[in-house]
Amino acid sequence: MQDKLTLMIPGPTPVPESVLNSLGKHPIGHRSGEFQTIIKKTTEQLKWLHQTNGDVLTITGSGTAAMEAGIINTLKKGDKVICGDNGKFGERWVKVAKAYGLDVQVIKAEWGSPLDPNKFKAMLEEDTMKSIRAVIITHSETSTGVINDLSTISHHVRNHGDALTIADCVTSLGACNVPMDQWGIDVIASGSQKGYMMPPGLSFVAMGKRAWEANKTSDLPKFYLDLKPYLKTVQNNSSPFTPAVNLYFALETSLNMMQAEGLDSIFKRHSRHQKATQAGIQAMGLELFAENGCGSPAITAVKPQDIDAEKIRKLVKDDFDILLAGGQDHLKGKVFRIGHLGFVNDRDVITAVAAIEGTLNKLGLLKFPMGSGVSATLSSLKEN
């Protein structure tokens, strides 16, 4: 039943009716006073969400556009950068950096393992000539459900003194604590279809003071993703190009909802759902893909044994109208991923675990008594 589908993928995430109702309103002029009011208000709210006194700029485009903007607005051709790569998105930022002629040093970890902050520390400390201009990393690696230690890595970058931290926080912002200024992160990219509880189409680049300082010498060619005109226009509550007006209506509503809930409550909700999902999955004998203690608050990847993960995913959709995400690239068929990001409540988590448990039972693969998974999920929700 298409109309009854519940999205439990890491984006698009479920969207509240009130946000959809805002989205479906008649557009207004993007140069009107009414629209300026929306830009002004949402810009302030975005700063609250990023816990920053820096600038948060809104781009019509995907999270990749925002991350690319962060990279190409702060660096020069030939600049040396370190890219962390432990999944599909880490890989992508390496590609972006290379596409613009940056000198890329890659620090890798296996898919499913987190990046080792000590490797960043060592490489940064060795750089006595201060030739490293930026460290580019993914906070929550959506492809594997692993959270990287952004706080520690950005601490090492600050100790280096010259390099910037450019962070993909697409599935962490609005799911767990990412205090941009406190952690000393210079650039954060995020996208609307994640913790923002909105459909895809808008993305956000937060730029701190050091990022703007670096921007002065940035020479990589750009136009649509040139952030200077975004900064100049947002200061007048405007935008350089025609923005996705209706998505701004949705943004206004979703940020109001987020502020009403409060950051701490949002982070606690995601943490509870992560724990409850993990508890349910493990109680029915399934293996988590992410290394112990490194699970993302946004998404849990599961590695079923003795069966194609896609088969479980298909049955969960067909029988229970719940859409899970599959594995990407070499993980296709090896893992499925449960999104518990954005507009998700306890019921969603319970039913996702129940649907997986029912599917395993149907396939004759359930190794524990029926109800073990749901029971563990309920207990976890009660305890946390």
Add this chain to the structure above:
Amino acid sequence: MQDKLTLMIPGPTPVPESVLNSLGKHPIGHRSGEFQTIIKKTTEQLKWLHQTNGDVLTITGSGTAAMEAGIINTLKKGDKVICGDNGKFGERWVKVAKAYGLDVQVIKAEWGSPLDPNKFKAMLEEDTMKSIRAVIITHSETSTGVINDLSTISHHVRNHGDALTIADCVTSLGACNVPMDQWGIDVIASGSQKGYMMPPGLSFVAMGKRAWEANKTSDLPKFYLDLKPYLKTVQNNSSPFTPAVNLYFALETSLNMMQAEGLDSIFKRHSRHQKATQAGIQAMGLELFAENGCGSPAITAVKPQDIDAEKIRKLVKDDFDILLAGGQDHLKGKVFRIGHLGFVNDRDVITAVAAIEGTLNKLGLLKFPMGSGVSATLSSLKEN
């Protein structure tokens, strides 16, 4: 009354209820079979709209993003290009070309006048070394309400043999005939908030065979706007990055409406509304900004005498809930612009003319008997 506002600006244009209803639906997974069906269908419909056998790629972004993509995917650093510049958008493509290190020759015309095709012919014929790689022009110059002779200019480009025609058809596509293949246009950029009758947020790049051939040697850096992954994925009814899913729902509905109306009817409707608007404006003693015979089918710029155009625009909004566009850059206060693009019917045109006439009367500036403008508009609609 904000909720009763009628948009008569060149974008966002009015959006049908059925399109808004589609927009406000719950998002679905962008890698799902259901979404693939939408991509497949809309891609075919976009080819119909462009009258092309080439590829039409959909980007989440503004029309500028699409135009930039067309330029940076077909050219190499240092390539010599001719840019036509007779308004704000012509100016913009010069800036884009320069931002990427192209060798730009500009052919100018005054704002309000069309580009002279003979100047393009002469420059192309002089280029016996075939060093000109592209001619970049705006078909309908939104800032001035002037239509350029794209057909003749692209004919001269074809006679050159080597250069490409890269055309900004943002406010002409879906308003007047732009037969891409028949006219030999290599790249066409357009945006959703125009003839498509949709909110802003999606844009489209049509690429012909010669454009793809040029793409093979294109070396300008890009990632989000790199069209090769768009081509590769659209062939599997997919997209390289998370697209604005809900805007695709709207696109599907609007393209269905456009196909039901038919291209000829759409073009005729815009032509009738252009003539009726011009007739009404001139009958009340106001001057058209565009040179005689060069008016855009999408927008009519009006140059009132002895009064700040912004004052008329403000009163039309406050008294009649009709939003007109102002002048851009040095035309601010000198002209106002009436959009008759997209989801516009006879009633919209009649009321816009009536509102302007009523406003002139209120200001004591109406030089002809009250009703002259509306009467001329009604007659024009009857005759055409």
